[in-house]
Amino acid sequence: MGGSSARASRSSSGTSMPARWPTRCCAAGTTARVRPAGWPLASSRWYRSRADPPRRAPCAFSPAPITPTMEPRAGGIMGAWQDREARLSQASVGLVIVGALGVARLGQLDGLSALWWRFGLVVAGIVAVVVGVVAHRPRRRRAWLLLLAGICASAAGDLVVLLSSTPGSVAANVPADAWLTAAGGGLVLLAMLDVTVGVRGRDVGSGLDALLLAAAVWTLLWQLLVVPAGAPGWAGSGTELAGGLQVLLFVAVLGLLVRTIRALPVRERAATLLLAAALAAAIGAFLLGAIGQAVDGIAHHGGARAIFGAVANLMAGAAALHPSMRALDVRRVTASDGFTAGRSVAVGLALLAPPVVLLVTQLLGAGVALGSLAVAWIVLVPAVLARLHLLGAGRDAALLEAAASDGRLRSLVAHTGDLLLIVDPGPSARIRYASPAATRVLGIPPEHLVGTSALDLPTDDPSALRGLLVRDAETLPRAADLPLRHRDGDGRWIQVVVDRYIEGSRPALVLTLSDITDRKQSEMRWVRAAHHDALTGLVNRRGIEERLEQHLGRLATQGGRFGVLLCDLDGFKAVNDTGGHLVGDEVLRHVAARFRRVVRDGDDVARLGGDEFVVLGTSAVDERALEQVADRVIASLREPIVVSGMPWRVGVSVGMALADGTDASVGRLLRRADVALYQAKGAGKGLARWDTTVLTS
Known part of the structure; x- marks a missing residue:
């Protein structure tokens, strides 16, 4: 290797x-x-x-x-x-389990052995934080470094007590331990604040909410739990006030941390939940320490306080080991808090905490720490006023934004070219609102439309309009192009789009009517160009083949018959060779005009291309009637065609075919007519002939 x-x-x-x-x-x-x-x-x-x-x-x-x-x-x-991340996650869980076993063992010890055991658990938390920061390399390291410094300060305080103790007894009220413990608590608070600021930003509203909740909870816990347990003279002392403020700050930061947890995705909350558990355990340790010192004036290092302190440090280490600690690097965009009745009630209840304390202590005959209670009032009243101000300002800003949005919407609706209608669902289709574009689209003032039925709109296809409006809501949105009439009598094509609309608590339909007349006319021009010959204006090959397909389909289902005349000009090549293509084009236009004049109403004339034409006879079809049409077509070209002062003579030969349902396709029908045309050409031109094979059969 x-x-x-x-x-x-x-x-x-x-x-x-x-x-x-x-x-x-x-x-x-x-x-x-x-x-x-x-x-x-x-x-x-x-x-x-x-x-x-x-x-x-x-x-x-x-x-x-x-x-x-x-x-x-x-x-x-x-x-x-x-598998590093998986192993670190397992290490985080393992630390929690080992810590639980260690804490259980700690609860069985007392004196110096308990303090040494607690010191070992704190050192384990320090090692876990270091390993987690080095392994995960978070972008925002400041919070974790502050947390590490706080735990180290706590461990240093324990070490000072251990070094100051004698065998068999634990030193009490060591000044260095008190200062290191206070510094450690402050550093942990700064770390937690940095976590919340990194995720939620400087959210003043969240900070005030956490402060209000913390002040209310702290007031109740401190005045009803800690102060009554204190020795005479402890309540109101500087020690009592300092300890109370420490607990107040811890509870406030815990509230901020809980709001931070809510801003994170569920899968990324593990590390923050562990941090919250660590902070809650630290609060428990501080409370127990304050109660113990209030009772006998001695700082206790063992017992339940030691257990809570060890749990706090181990939870912090487990949070640093867990891979979700990197989620605290990402700033989360959260919606601002709205002004709600529940939030207003919560703010009011927080303000009631000091009066509740006074009432309960009066009923129980217990003492009150007036200094701490005054601090609670000093914190609560400005915080409540500031929070109400923020909520009111947020509500005013939301109302102004809603008004501005409504104004923008009204301006857009007023200046849009589309007509907007809000109508009742169901068969009545009563119009609740009509936009100003009604005057332009329909020629009807909007106030004249309100209260009427949308089914009464001026249309040439009322059944299509009813089918568009009165239908189940599952097919929404739906749209259709409908012919509507303007008040001045002009016909217009309107695209109608129907969709759901909620007006307050009332369901409705919103109709958007767009004038698409120009687009429809353009589409029809394109369709005409695709089915008509540009030179003569007659139907082209594609158009006549589609019509022949339609007639053959009707023959197959309804019976009957129709006739086809296939016409080919005689002598047209000489016109092109002598006069040129411009003269030839003009001659073709004259031929098309003469054919249109001599056919019957209902017959179609088409140009297949070059000098070939088709007459589709669909009215009073029999052999004799079709022969008469062919004779008129031939006779129409007996007079010369004058182009630019010069006469040009052309003739026409006609092949006739009668479709009676036996033809399977358009191609077969035209081939039959082409056979007849070939026979007419061979017989001398200027003649009309049937497809004799079909007539004989």
């Missing part, structure tokens, strides 16, 4: 290179060897599994980093590296 770094690996393209360097290749399906981040260059115990599909490595100029496509061999150091 020691010489593996010198071995060369070979990519799929055959190029030899050191195994420790990545291969960059843009060709799909080639092998890319990439050294995993953090893996030493002197080792090549990584490779790409043959079972994996080919992966494409980015080009050298790609701004994206190369994704490691190597996988470690099973086991070994590399396997531990790849």
Whole structure:
């Protein structure tokens, strides 16, 4: 294994290179060897599994980093590296379990042995924080460094007490321990504040909420639990006030931490929950310490206080080990708090905490620490006023924004070219609102539309309008193009879109009417251009074939018959050769005009291309009637066509075919007419002939 770094690996393209360097290749399906981040260059115990599909490595100029496509061999150091996060998560859980066992053991000890055991658990928490910060490398390290400093200060205080104690007795009221414990608590508070600021930003509203809740809870706990347990003269002393303020700050920061937890996704809350548990345990330790000192004036280091302190440090270490601690690097955008009745009631209840304390202590005949109670009033009253001000300002800003949004919406509706109607769902379709565009789209003032039924809109297709409006709501939104009439009598094409609309608590439909007349006319021009000959204005080959398909379909289902005249000009080539194509085009226009004049109403004339025309006879169809049409077509070209003062003579030969349901396709029908045309040409031109084979059969 020691010489593996010198071995060369070979990519799929055959190029030899050191195994420790990545291969960059843009060709799909080639092998890319990439050294995993953090893996030493002197080792090549990584490779790409043959079972994996080919992966494409980015080009050298790609701004994206190369994704490691190597996988470690099973086991070994590399396997531990790849599963680092899972192992750290397991270590976090393991620390909690070991800590629980250690705390259980701590509860069975007393004196110096209990203090040494607690010191060991605190050191374990310090090691866990260091390992977690080094392993996870969070971008925002300040909070974790402050937390580490706070735990170290607490451990230093324990060490000072241990060094000051004598065998068999624990030193009490060590000044250095008191200062280190206070400094540690302050550093932990700063760490927790930095966590909340990093996730939620400087959220003043959240801070005031946490302060109000903390002041109310602290007032009740301190005055009803701690103060009554104190020795005479302790309440109102500087020691009592300092301890109470410490607990107040801890509870306030715990409230901020709880709001931070709510801002995180559920999967990323583990580390923050552990931090909250650590802070809650620290609050318990401070409360127990304050109660013990209030009773006999001695700072107690063992018992329940030691247990809570050890739990706080271990929970902090478990939070640093857990991979979700990196979630605290990301700033979370949270919605601002709204002015609600529940929030107003909560603010009012927080303000009632001091009067409740006075009432309960009066009923129980217990003493009150007036200094702490005054601090509670000093904190609560300004905080309540500030919170109410913020909520009121937020509500005013929301109302102003709503008014501005409503104004913008009204301006958009007033200046849009589309007509908006809000109507009642159901068969009545009563119009509740009509936008100002009603005057332009329909020629009707909007106030004249309100109260009427949308089903009474002036349309040439009322059934389509009813089907669009009176239908189940599951098909919404739906749209249709309808012909509507303007008040001046002009017909217009209107696109109607129907969708749901909620007006307060009343369901409704919103109709958007857009004038698409120009678009429809353009579409019809395109359709006409696709089905009509640009030179003569007659139906072109595509158009006549579609009509023949329609007639053949009707013959198959309804019976009947129709006739086809296939016309080919005689002598037109001489016109083109002598007069040129411009004269030939003008002659074709005259021919088309003469054919249109001589056919019957209901018959169609089409130009197949060149000098070929088709007459589709659909009215009073029999052999004799179709022959009369053919005779008129031939007679229409007996007079010369004058173009630019010069006469040009052309004739026409006609092939006739009668469709009676036996023709399977348009092509077969036209082939029959073409056979008849060939017979007419062969008989001398200027004649009309039937397809004799069909007539004989």
